[in-house]
Amino acid sequence: MSTAAMRLGHDPALGPAGIAPGQVSGRGAGGPAGKRIVVGYGFWIFLLSDVIMFSGFFAAYAVLFKSTAGGPSAHELFDLRNTAVETACLLASTFTCGMASLAVGHRSQKWTQIALLVTGLLGFIFIVLEVREFASFVAQGAGPSRSAFLSSFFALVGCHGIHVSLALLWLGTMMAQFYTKGFRQDIRYRFLCFSLFWHALDIVWVAIFNLVYLVGSLPPELLP
Amino acid sequence: MTEPSDFEAGSYVGADRVPGEPEERTLRQEVGGYVLGLALAIVLTVASFWAVRAREIYASGIAMALLVLTVAQIGIHLIFFLHITTDPDNENNILALAFGVLIVCLIVFGSLWVMIHLNNNLMPMEKLMQMQR
Numbered sequence: 001m002s003t004a005a006m007r008l009g010h011d012p013a014l015g016p017a018g019i020a021p022g023q024v025s026g027r028g029a030g031g032p033a034g035k036r037i038v039v040g041y042g043f044w045i046f047l048l049s050d051v052i053m054f055s056g057f058f059a060a061y062a063v064l065f066k067s068t069a070g071g072p073s074a075h076e077l078f079d080l081r082n083t084a085v086e087t088a089c090l091l092a093s094t095f096t097c098g099m100a101s102l103a104v105g106h107r108s109q110k111w112t113q114i115a116l117l118v119t120g121l122l123g124f125i126f127i128v129l130e131v132r133e134f135a136s137f138v139a140q141g142a143g144p145s146r147s148a149f150l151s152s153f154f155a156l157v158g159c160h161g162i163h164v165s166l167a168l169l170w171l172g173t174m175m176a177q178f179y180t181k182g183f184r185q186d187i188r189y190r191f192l193c194f195s196l197f198w199h200a201l202d203i204v205w206v207a208i209f210n211l212v213y214l215v216g217s218l219p220p221e222l223l224p
Numbered sequence: 225m226t227e228p229s230d231f232e233a234g235s236y237v238g239a240d241r242v243p244g245e246p247e248e249r250t251l252r253q254e255v256g257g258y259v260l261g262l263a264l265a266i267v268l269t270v271a272s273f274w275a276v277r278a279r280e281i282y283a284s285g286i287a288m289a290l291l292v293l294t295v296a297q298i299g300i301h302l303i304f305f306l307h308i309t310t311d312p313d314n315e316n317n318i319l320a321l322a323f324g325v326l327i328v329c330l331i332v333f334g335s336l337w338v339m340i341h342l343n344n345n346l347m348p349m350e351k352l353m354q355m356q357r
Contacts, residue, residue, distance in 0.1 A: 037313050044317050048324035055328040059335035084273060091265055094305055098258040106251060199305040203298050209269075210294040214276050215287050222283050 036192065043193040047200045050163075054204050057156040061212065069147035074216030077142055079133070083213040086129050087205070090164075093122035094202040101195045107183050113175060119198070120171045123164055130161050153212070160208060163201055170194055261304020268297040 032038075065074070100115035134154070137143065144154035174194050177187045215223070249257075272293045275286055302308045308317060347355075 033313065041316055041320075045320055048320055051324055052327050052331065055331045059332045062332065062336055063339040080273070080276070087269055091262070091269065094301070095258060095262045098261075098305055099255070102251065102254050102258075105254075196306060199301060202305070203301050206297045206301065207294055210272050210290045210297075214272055214290050217276060218286060223287060224284075 036189070039189045040192060040196065043196050047196060051200070051204065054156075054159065054207075057152070057159055058207065058211070061152040061156045064148040064152040065216075067148040069149075071147040071150065072140070072142045073220065074149070074153075074212075075219055077137060077140075078213050078217045080213065080217055082129060082133055083209050086126050087209050089122045089126040089129070090202050090205050093119045093126070094199055096122065097195050097198045101191075104178070104183065104188060104191055109178065109182075112178055116171060116175045116178075120168055120175075123168050123171070123198075127161060127165055127168070130157070134158070157208060157212065160201070160204055163204070167194070167198055167201060170197070257304060261300060264300045264304070265297055268293055268300065272297075 033041075096115050096119045100112055100119060103111035103115050137150075142150055144151050171194065174187075174191050177190070181187060272290055275281060275289050275293065278286070281289055302321075308314060308321065310318075
């Protein structure tokens with residue numbers, strides 16, 4: 001066998017890319033990736049496109065941040081205690097969602113239902129807090145129509161809130177499906193997608209609480 | 225379902241077992257991974273909330289510190305919760321992620337860059353009003 005062929009890994013006993021027959025490399029050689037990998041990858045692509053949509057809202061918010069049109073600024077509006085509780089809820093729920101993934105992997109109906117219920121309750125508390133915050137802003141005359149800054153704020157944070165609300169519906173469906181149909185393979189694939197979605201929503205919230213709430217609460221003279 | 229299961233005794237949401245993969249992790253190790261991720265995320269979150277009020281940080285640098293903490297916490301979430309690893313199975317996910325990050329940076333920093341330059345080169349509103357009179 002020539003050196004060039006050796007370097008490329010063409011050992012006739014091993015087949016293409018030096019992989020033993022039947023051995024899957026996950027790189028296309030030796031056979032296609034398993035269905036779990038493909039399902040996760042497809043949903044990952046969707047999540048990235050969702051994140052790109054959020055980045056558009058972030059860009060609009062960043063550009064319009066100072067366009068308050070004489071209305072209240074971020075520094076005057078934001079209540080960081082509320083943001084801290086919301087953040088704690090979502091962070092804890094992303095952990096319990098991970099616990100639910102483990103429970104599903106180990107086929108425990110009881111722990112799956114408990115972990116998903118806690119995840120859902122924490123998500124629900126988050127939504128309630130967010131709606132109350134929005135309502136108090138509107139009551140102060142700082143609704144989305146007050147200034148370009150507030151329009152972009154409500155669009156960005158509201159869009160995340162809508163995502164969480166829809167994810168709560170999805171979570172309820174997953175609980176019902178596990179309960180009535182058991183740990184069927186297709187349902188576990190759906191749950192894989194759900195858990196990816198929930199974790200991704202927490203990532204978007206990490207960007208929101210840092211870059212919208214915390215940066216916004218800084219006194220204006222400290223901002224670039 | 226008669227479809228053959230590829231979820232046998234899986235970690236996470238059941239794993240495709242292929243030859244040459246590292247051994248199964250025990251439940252204790254799996255939970256430990258999530259707990260470690262949660263602990264790191266809490267540390268970074270607390271650091272962010274502390275940084276806003278901190279007197280120890282050069283005041284004009286606080287916004288930049290928050291940006292750095294954001295990126296760090298997103299990284300923690302990706303590794304411990306979304307399980308983005310250097311595993312060969314994850315190669316495509318990482319490439320897609322890199323492309324996503326590129327587009328996000330282009331949109332956010334591109335918008336800011338263009339809009340700040342437009343603002344700087346535009347006549348102030350009061351002057352514009354005077355000219356129209």
